[in-house]
Amino acid sequence: MTSIPGVGSNNSTSNSSGTTTKGNDFSSVDLDQFLGLLITEMQNQDPMNPMDNAQMLTQLSQIREIGATNQLSTTLQDFSVGQQLSMASNIIGKKVSGLDTDAKEITGVVDRVTVQSDASDATKRKVSVHIGQKVVDMSNIREIVSN
Numbered sequence: 001m002t003s004i005p006g007v008g009s010n011n012s013t014s015n016s017s018g019t020t021t022k023g024n025d026f027s028s029v030d031l032d033q034f035l036g037l038l039i040t041e042m043q044n045q046d047p048m049n050p051m052d053n054a055q056m057l058t059q060l061s062q063i064r065e066i067g068a069t070n071q072l073s074t075t076l077q078d079f080s081v082g083q084q085l086s087m088a089s090n091i092i093g094k095k096v097s098g099l100d101t102d103a104k105e106i107t108g109v110v111d112r113v114t115v116q117s118d119a120s121d122a123t124k125r126k127v128s129v130h131i132g133q134k135v136v137d138m139s140n141i142r143e144i145v146s147n
Helices: 031-043 053-090
Strands: 095-099 105-109 112-117 125-131 134-137 141-145
Touching (some): 105 125, 105 134
Antiparallel strands (some): 095 105
8 A cells, every 4th residue: 555644654734724745745745645545544443433434525526637637637648759760760861950869960861860768757758869979859959950
C-alpha cells in the first residue's frame, strides 16, 4: 500500500479550520497518495457517526475527477509527442540549425529521428533529430531551411 505523508505521525499541526496539515506540503501529494488518503479516511470512519451519503458522493466524485484529469493529462502528453514526431519526420533530409545535446550550435541535414523515454518516468518521451553523430532536441531547433 502507498505510504501517505503525515498519516500516523505526530509531526502534523492543526490549523484554525480544524484540518490537519503537515507543513502545507499538499502540492507534493501525487494521485496515488491522494486516493490512498481518501480510502483510508473512508475505512477508518467512526462506525457510530459514519460519513453521510452526500459527503461520500462528494469524495467519490473527487476521485473520479482526479482520475479523469490524470487521463486527460496523459492523453495530451501522448498527443504532444505525436505532433513532435510528425514535425520531426517532415524535416528528414532538410537543413536545420540549432543546439545539440552539448549546447553547441550545429547546422546540417537531418538524417533520422528518434524518440527516447525519460529514465525516471517512462511515460515522458522526447523527440530528437540526428545530424550525423549529433543529436538535437526538437525544442532546440532554431531554423529549418527547405531544400
